[in-house]
Amino acid sequence: MTLKTPSKLEKILAAGHYAVTSEVGPPRGSDPAHLEEKANILRDYVDGVNITDNQTSVTRLCSLAACIRLKLMGLEPVLQMVTRDRNRIALQSDILGAASFDIYNILCLSGDHQSFGDCAKGQNVHDLDSMQLLQTVRLMRDEGKFLGGGDIQRPPRMFAGAAANPFADPFEIRVPRLAKKVAAGAEFIQTQCIYNLDKFELWMKLVRARGLHEKVAIMAGLTPLKSVGMARYMKNRVPGMDVPDDVVKRMADTPKEKQPEEGIKICIESIQRLKEVEGVRGFHIMAIEWEEKVPEIVQQAGLYPRPEVA
Amino acid sequence: MIVADRKPIEEILETITAHQNILILGCNECVTVCEAGGKKEVGVLASALRMYFLNQGQARQIDEITLERQCDHEYLEEIRDRIDQYDAVVSLACGVGVQFMAEKYHATPIYPGVNTCFLGVTEKRGLWTERCQACGQCILALTGGICPVSRCAKRILNGPCGGSTRGKCEISKDVDCAWQLIVDRLKALDRLDDYEKLYPIKDWSSDRAGGPRKVVREDVQQ
Numbered sequence: 065m066t067l068k069t070p071s072k073l074e075k076i077l078a079a080g081h082y083a084v085t086s087e088v089g090p091p092r093g094s095d096p097a098h099l100e101e102k103a104n105i106l107r108d109y110v111d112g113v114n115i116t117d118n119q120t121s122v123t124r125l126c127s128l129a130a131c132i133r134l135k136l137m138g139l140e141p142v143l144q145m146v147t148r149d150r151n152r153i154a155l156q157s158d159i160l161g162a163a164s165f166d167i168y169n170i171l172c173l174s175g176d177h178q179s180f181g182d183c184a185k186g187q188n189v190h191d192l193d194s195m196q197l198l199q200t201v202r203l204m205r206d207e208g209k210f211l212g213g214g215d216i217q218r219p220p221r222m223f224a225g226a227a228a229n230p231f232a233d234p235f236e237i238r239v240p241r242l243a244k245k246v247a248a249g250a251e252f253i254q255t256q257c258i259y260n261l262d263k264f265e266l267w268m269k270l271v272r273a274r275g276l277h278e279k280v281a282i283m284a285g286l287t288p289l290k291s292v293g294m295a296r297y298m299k300n301r302v303p304g305m306d307v308p309d310d311v312v313k314r315m316a317d318t319p320k321e322k323q324p325e326e327g328i329k330i331c332i333e334s335i336q337r338l339k340e341v342e343g344v345r346g347f348h349i350m351a352i353e354w355e356e357k358v359p360e361i362v363q364q365a366g367l368y369p370r371p372e373v374a
Numbered sequence: 375m376i377v378a379d380r381k382p383i384e385e386i387l388e389t390i391t392a393h394q395n396i397l398i399l400g401c402n403e404c405v406t407v408c409e410a411g412g413k414k415e416v417g418v419l420a421s422a423l424r425m426y427f428l429n430q431g432q433a434r435q436i437d438e439i440t441l442e443r444q445c446d447h448e449y450l451e452e453i454r455d456r457i458d459q460y461d462a463v464v465s466l467a468c469g470v471g472v473q474f475m476a477e478k479y480h481a482t483p484i485y486p487g488v489n490t491c492f493l494g495v496t497e498k499r500g501l502w503t504e505r506c507q508a509c510g511q512c513i514l515a516l517t518g519g520i521c522p523v524s525r526c527a528k529r530i531l532n533g534p535c536g537g538s539t540r541g542k543c544e545i546s547k548d549v550d551c552a553w554q555l556i557v558d559r560l561k562a563l564d565r566l567d568d569y570e571k572l573y574p575i576k577d578w579s580s581d582r583a584g585g586p587r588k589v590v591r592e593d594v595q596q
Contacts, residue, residue: 148528152575174535177527177545188528195532196575211575229536234557237534240570244532248572256536303537303544 071168071223083346087114090125121181146175163220202249229256230267231306277343289327335365375404378488393462400440401467411466444471510580518559525552531573
């Protein structure tokens, strides 16, 4: 596999290692201390850190600035970029801004609808969709061109990623949809949090049947549950999330003070089972405001130490 | 058709409070079908206003006229001989009619009596839903006759997004996921293979983004 970018994430995947990424949500203010603290916790345990882009449509410090902070701290940021808030001028401009700081990874998303957030009365943009943003990143990188046709001086060198949700509906187009993202230029995939492993394995089987696992590096998404309340919230309130009853029951049957521990255990067991699934190339651990648990998960799942790549 | 909804009477009262002789002007087209601004609604609004002013002990003249359309010169001309009798007009036409009235009779204040909502259909009486955003470049041939621009909350051309659950949109259980409808329809047409075609980046210059639009047909101009 020839490398297309200087991305550490790309190198680790190309070397055949399981890649491990995590994510950090920027603060609701301009103080970077907490962000840096979370990044330092993750530093030695993951290969890349996603920075969310105004997730759930709640206004936060921008993903690009947070990525630059991480980069300056010596970490490998993954710039999440949603098409909700920016038109094609702003998207391309931010890609160049990120590239000027040698940010080498991007995750192209459409973003939650603004009605979930703190600006429900605002407009959304969606000039492009997530697949068209992928195409844009690849055009800028591979052809050195803007969408408008002009040449880019020093084109961005970004490893292009996308999300996939094996659990959203309609299920029958979940694999064709992945094929579309691959055709649009996705090189790595981070999936929605997996709690329904049977359904994920079925999806992966269909992915393999089309050979897509050889064309794109699929990283399995995981979010440790903190409590039965969180399990129920994820099951009932988060769109496109599939938390099976037996997972909720397992959390409910655990005494309240032991539930966080049980949630971590479920997460580690899931990683161990997913390691056996052909085509799973890494893990994306989204420990929402629980970053301090990521080192423990990575260690106990046998993913530590992280490989060194040149 | 253009679907509109009635404005709260309090809002209308606020706009006309300083005027003495008021014309309530209906339209016999779309707003009649969606029961917001036809002859019937003109009568209802005029009666309510008369009642209000009577209760306030204020004498006002409230007249009712409903034109065939308010988006064509010839029908708007029908009131030219009477317009000077009024200090204000409340038009129950869509925003198009209100503006065409204002352009034609620029010395008379024209106020909107409805909120213009969208281009849509009558699903059943009392339920109108959106179908088109007049983007100026129709892609329905590619999407099985279902429009993601008007019916997807993110107007995603390569959908559905990850928020599609049991056929519904992430914004509400009452909203169908447009892309579920498209997939169902492609399947019914035995065209599911078309789903994997990537829809290219759209030219939005024919949409609102390009500024005020016009259609020029020299072949039919006189």
